Amino acid sequence: MSIKIENLVYKYMIGTPFEKTAIDDVSLEIKDGEFIGLIGHTGSGKSTLIQQLNGLLKPTSGKIYIDGEDITSKDINLKKIRQKVGLVFQYPEYQLFEETIFKDVAFGPQNLGLSDDEILKRVRRALEIVGIDFEKYKDKSPFDLSGGQRRRIAIAGILAMEPKILILDEPTAGLDPKGRDEILEEIRKLHKEYNNTVILVSHSMEDVAKLVDRLIVMYKGKNILTGTPREVFMEIETLEKIGLAVPQVTYLVRELRKRGINIREDIITVKEAQDEILRLLRRDKND
Amino acid sequence: MIKDITIGQYLPGNSFVHKLDPRVKIWLSFIYIIILFIVNKYSGYIFIAAFTLITILVSKIPIKYLFKGLKPILWIIIFTAVLNAILTPGITIYKIGPVNITDKGVYLAVFMVLRLIFLIVGTSILTLTTSPIALTDGIERLLNPFKRIGVPAHELAMMMTIALRFIPTLLDETDKIMKAQMARGADFETGNIINRAKSLIPILVPLFISSFRRADELALAMEARCYRGGKGRSRLKQLKIEGRDYVAITFTILLMIISIVSRRWSI
């Protein structure tokens, strides 16, 4: 499912001295099945932007089309939009409220008015995607689980609505490295299997370099850069100016090149760096 | 944004009234209320009006802003006026069906309305010119002498401080949880009262759980910083009664004397 944003503007507290433009004339397009990374400093407008994509915030001006349908028009059915566009907030485990994991994950599908059979099917599948054993956990209280598991339950709660577009706002914040890797792996698998559109908001350049097809960079409410991670991470100066960084390995090759070593410039993952350095060192030996 | 709402609608400023000691301000507000009930003639009100107006001008609170505070209680004011006008016996000056409006009724109605307006305006000057934290401080210190008879002065003040501190945090959190549940298709706007009440569960449960967690963590953090109740505690900010406080006290006492004397006047 595609997203098209035209001249989007969002202002807070209009008409007061505190008026602030959070989104400043953003236009962009996201194709069906794309895996997007949304990056930017805190306060750059990322969170405001994603909340407009499922109608939680109404834009001050501009249009948003989800699959060709204008969701900013007055007579839009927001429930339908929220089923199509699933939004996982930061620290989603704090929204859990039911006594059992089954009931909590079923909350979304229930709101959609689905049949019991369909709900059961969806809850089972959603829990499976996030790697939680349905039979073992369905009747347990979500509050008895570890933080990382609770977060996966909460993500399953959105997945059970089977959104065509999935937006995740820093889904790994506060987790330990293992928990982080597991969740990212599940998201990657999900995207590969169902080929839905995914927007991942992240602070980790290393993570987005490994995962996404395209990056959208926000700064002061504007979309200042967009392109493949490889293209975007070549703009080190621009990124640093707006308080962002590039992956460690990208810095490494840049330093190597400064020392006169002839190495490819556009390296963004450890794997690429490894291959490139191996090629470099072996070539020298063969000379 | 929702989190910018402050309780008591404190208007930061640097005026004479703002700088008064909170304890003095609380006491003087009490005395002001007593004065309102001492006065029983219109002539007394002239002095109260003058006193109130001067206080407002000195405090630099926009008068428009102050009267905005009267809006929510407009109905109470009208109700008081009507009730007094029709229930007071006297010479009928106007008749609507079986209802008689009497001369004494009108006299009393206007009198009561004025009293109510002075009451609201006067007490809002206190909250408008005193930050919540100073108010809490003032209350704590005023209650201190009653500690001996078991009034938990420090504890009350600490609870108020923490409540004030967490109001913006919890408002913010409510907003987030609401949005998160709306993203899951929750609907808070349609249906009958029972359904609407039910639809609040997905907000209230997470909010309670998170409040308890916050309370737990805050308690731990306070203990880690050597908090052990009010005993042996000192304070960064000392309250000191200064020249301007004596000026304010003098004027208020003067008003009190006038109001007592005014009871003997004819109108």
Add this chain to the structure above:
Amino acid sequence: MEDSMLLANNIYFYYKKSDDEKIEKSIALKGVNLNVKKGEFIVIIGHNGSGKSTLAKHYNAILVPSNGDVIVDGMNTKDSSKLWDIRQKAGMVFQNPDNQIVATIVEEDVAFGPENLGIPPEKIRKRVDEALLAVNMLDYAHHGPHLLSGGQKQRVAIAGVLAMRPECIILDEPTAMLDPSGRREVLDTIKRLNKEEEITIVLITHFMEEAVEADRVVVMEDGKVVLEGSPRDVFSKVEEIKRLGLDVPEMTELAYELRKNNINIREDILTIEEMVDEICRLK
């Protein structure tokens, strides 16, 4: 041991749980021995549930060990008469910045600790100003904490501890909820306090780039210390670290992968500069 700041002597900790089935899980610490020297900067890593937070709470006498002793600058945490001295000496900063700020004004919050200690007002004033200056937050003294960024709030929390004039600060995942720039602010503050004020630092974190900056890294797993040494020593054991569900710095990982491909590169590389030097040497 005279230069010991925090000494954990074979400590065990059992959570008293009424739950019948999970007896095994309720043992949080299983014989931890760790000596933190005065002026040291120690980082503790380990996945969630490895016992690192439980250990941290022992240093401030929030918890006392079920077995064994924790000695804070010569004072045993079991000695309840020393409780407040211990808490003054070993300050603690927690993960969620929102849940440790008590007052509605920054400077009042920083004053909270000294007020609890009963310090005279003029001295509190001085301490508050110094503490806010040390964390570079003096300009925000009169702000409401809810208007600050996460990194700023954490620095206020650190100032709140500093105003108690501690010799040691224990920070329990202070950067977990912050964005990269907030993390940088907090880490720089911690490092400066360690270098300039000679405050002993125990930092618990999930971020390996923070661990790299420490004097010593301690790895915990299942209630025990399983690895300990300089960041260079610890992170060069890539396989072991990964087995524990943890990360190594990217450059260390790269060196590890290169070595697997028969490149004779140093295994204890931590930084980009070191990697650059090594590759230039090999070429």
